[in-house]
Amino acid sequence: xxxxxxxxxxxxxxxxxxxxxxxxxxxxxxxxxxxxxxxxxxxxxxxxxxxxxxxxxxxxxxxxxxxxxxxxxxxxxxxxxxxxxxxxxxxxxxxxxxxxxxxxxxxxxxxx
Numbered sequence: 001x002x003x004x005x006x007x008x009x010x011x012x013x014x015x016x017x018x019x020x021x022x023x024x025x026x027x028x029x030x031x032x033x034x035x036x037x038x039x040x041x042x043x044x045x046x047x048x049x050x051x052x053x054x055x056x057x058x059x060x061x062x063x064x065x066x067x068x069x070x071x072x073x074x075x076x077x078x079x080x081x082x083x084x085x086x087x088x089x090x091x092x093x094x095x096x097x098x099x100x101x102x103x104x105x106x107x108x109x110x111x112x
Contacts, residue, residue: 003112004067006075006085008060010048014078018044043108046077046085050102057092057100064090064104072109084109 021037050060067073069088076082090104 003084004063004073006063006073006106008050008056008063010050013049015047016044016077016079017047018042040110044077044080045108046106048104048106050104051095052100053098054100057102060102061090061092072112075106077106084112 019042021041021043023035023037025033027033050057063073064087067086069086072084072086074082075085085106086109087104087106090102093101093103095101
């Protein structure tokens with residue numbers, strides 16, 4: 001099964017959140033031992049917003065509904081290489097005059 005690509009361009013101000021998974025051991029004398037956890041200790045998420053007419057927002061929603069927050073898709077974020085992402089929640093807002101806003105968060109995935 002082929003992995004689909006998310007090709008829509010978000011509005012400006014895409015916000016990245018990077019976190020590092022690590023293991024720590026704290027000792028009584030204040031010494032702390034820290035190491036990376038797993039083969040992918042760095043993960044990222046992106047808060048994105050899209051604005052457009054009904055047809056534009058409906059296309060994006062259909063893509064996300066097809067993947068149901070479970071199946072990963074390819075996306076190329078700003079300042080990063082193409083990777084796998086999932087989206088398990090989105091929020092559409094009617095702005096009036098046939099315009100809509102769609103807010104969502106992409107979470108990095110390491111396996112489809």
